[in-house]
Amino acid sequence: MGGGGFGRPRRPPAPGRSGLRQGEPVTDTDQPASGGPRARRPEEGRQGILMGRVRGVPIYVGFSWFLVAALITWFFGSQLERLFPDLGAVRYLLSLFFAVAFYASVLVHELAHTVAALRFGLPVRRIRLQFLGGVSEIERESPTPGREFWLAFVGPLLSLVLAALFALGLLVVEAGTVPGVLLAALMLSNLIVAVFNLLPGLPLDGGRMLRAVVWKLSGRPMTGTVAAAWSGRVLAIVVLVGFPLATHAGGLAERESMTGVDSIMDGLLAAVLAAVIWTGAGNGLRMARLREHLPALSARALTRRAVPAPPDLPLSEALRRANDAGARALVVVEADGTPSALVREAGIAEVPEHRRPWVPIGALARELTEGMRVPADIGGEELLDHLRAVPATEYLVIESTGEIYGVLSTADVEHAFVSAMTRRGR
Numbered sequence: 001m002g003g004g005g006f007g008r009p010r011r012p013p014a015p016g017r018s019g020l021r022q023g024e025p026v027t028d029t030d031q032p033a034s035g036g037p038r039a040r041r042p043e044e045g046r047q048g049i050l051m052g053r054v055r056g057v058p059i060y061v062g063f064s065w066f067l068v069a070a071l072i073t074w075f076f077g078s079q080l081e082r083l084f085p086d087l088g089a090v091r092y093l094l095s096l097f098f099a100v101a102f103y104a105s106v107l108v109h110e111l112a113h114t115v116a117a118l119r120f121g122l123p124v125r126r127i128r129l130q131f132l133g134g135v136s137e138i139e140r141e142s143p144t145p146g147r148e149f150w151l152a153f154v155g156p157l158l159s160l161v162l163a164a165l166f167a168l169g170l171l172v173v174e175a176g177t178v179p180g181v182l183l184a185a186l187m188l189s190n191l192i193v194a195v196f197n198l199l200p201g202l203p204l205d206g207g208r209m210l211r212a213v214v215w216k217l218s219g220r221p222m223t224g225t226v227a228a229a230w231s232g233r234v235l236a237i238v239v240l241v242g243f244p245l246a247t248h249a250g251g252l253a254e255r256e257s258m259t260g261v262d263s264i265m266d267g268l269l270a271a272v273l274a275a276v277i278w279t280g281a282g283n284g285l286r287m288a289r290l291r292e293h294l295p296a297l298s299a300r301a302l303t304r305r306a307v308p309a310p311p312d313l314p315l316s317e318a319l320r321r322a323n324d325a326g327a328r329a330l331v332v333v334e335a336d337g338t339p340s341a342l343v344r345e346a347g348i349a350e351v352p353e354h355r356r357p358w359v360p361i362g363a364l365a366r367e368l369t370e371g372m373r374v375p376a377d378i379g380g381e382e383l384l385d386h387l388r389a390v391p392a393t394e395y396l397v398i399e400s401t402g403e404i405y406g407v408l409s410t411a412d413v414e415h416a417f418v419s420a421m422t423r424r425g426r
Contacts, residue, residue: 069096166190233278304412375397
């Protein structure tokens with residue numbers, strides 16, 4: 001059922017790339033899911049270790065977290081050894097406790113985003129704790145700039161609340177003790193998370209807040225996205241250049257000189273943060289431009305004309321009828337005209353031409369399930385969501401009256417999706 005006729009081999013179209021890998025893996029971004037129509041959810045094992053669910057949303061700890069936890073344990077343990085030389089090996093247990101407590105704080109930050117999204121009626125695919133923090137994978141855009149603003153703001157707000165709680169804890173412990181050092185470190189780390197995420201540039205929460213403000217003032221979400229994305233790119237350059245300079249100046253204030261290792265580590269950290277911010281800003285802009293073209297993905301516009309046929313009809317005769325009618329799809333119908341299955345395009349291509357008079361189309365068909373029936377008027381992200389929920393190669397497109405409109409091929413949707421991506425910069 002290719003472009004030139006039934007059963008002819010053709011090169012398959014490029015698959016639709018997932019846009020934000022459903023939530024862009026950055027320090028903290030809550031981009032909605034948008035991707036190719038056949039985008040499959042990654043296997044659970046590839047997401048990390050499933051730790052539990054909150055309101056039905058799975059929480060995963062990525063494998064990269066264990067590397068970060070080891071690094072935090074090592075570095076923080078070195079600091080504890082300098083402050084409390086008598087601790088011995090216990091300092092590493094305390095350092096591991098700090099690493100777990102810090103990521104628990106990050107989880108609270110992400111849960112704030114998730115709960116807010118669910119209250120706004122926005123589905124959340126998963127929460128992941130990973131190398132550079134956490135990510136709440138929210139599947140749809142906020143419908144209004146006000147909701148967008150609050151959805152982004154609640155994360156840093158909870159981090160500030162946690163910082164304040166740890167600061168209160170410092171009032172009830174003795175200064176200079178191990179509990180005091182742990183509470184101070186947790187207070188400072190949550191404060192850093194809050195302040196960093198409030199910086200005004202995508203993909204950070206502050207960038208989404210800036211997007212909401214510009215969206216509100218201009219009346220166009222795309223204008224807000226462009227402003228926040230370019231702000232994010234400027235922020236990436238500032239981090240790349242300014243972070244090493246700031247840490248170098250701070251180091252000179254505390255000691256006479258900095259070692260070469262310190263300078264290299266500062267530069268490496270700045271480069272990683274800048275790359276994450278720059279990439280996240282670019283992805284946000286790319287997906288926003290793509291989303292402008294999504295309305296062109298209409299089931300009615302992409303549907304192939306179909307010919308109904310009984311299941312025992314030979315394939316050769318079914319193809320002849322389809323070609324005579326100018327159709328490019330076959331629908332298996334029962335004696336009363338009720339559609340029961342769709343003939344697979346791949347199945348037709350696998351049957352040699354000399355065997356087609358002896359192969360009934362029912363042997364090449366896939367039985368229709370409820371999810372394989374697509375309304376003719378569906379389109380855009382709603383169409384992509386539907387196809388992702390029920391993966392198949394062909395779908396029966398029906399009118400609101402229940403009549404058969406035709407067959408929608410996933411390959412055609414993928415081709416249209418890729419075409420929309422190539423037009424995103426226009």
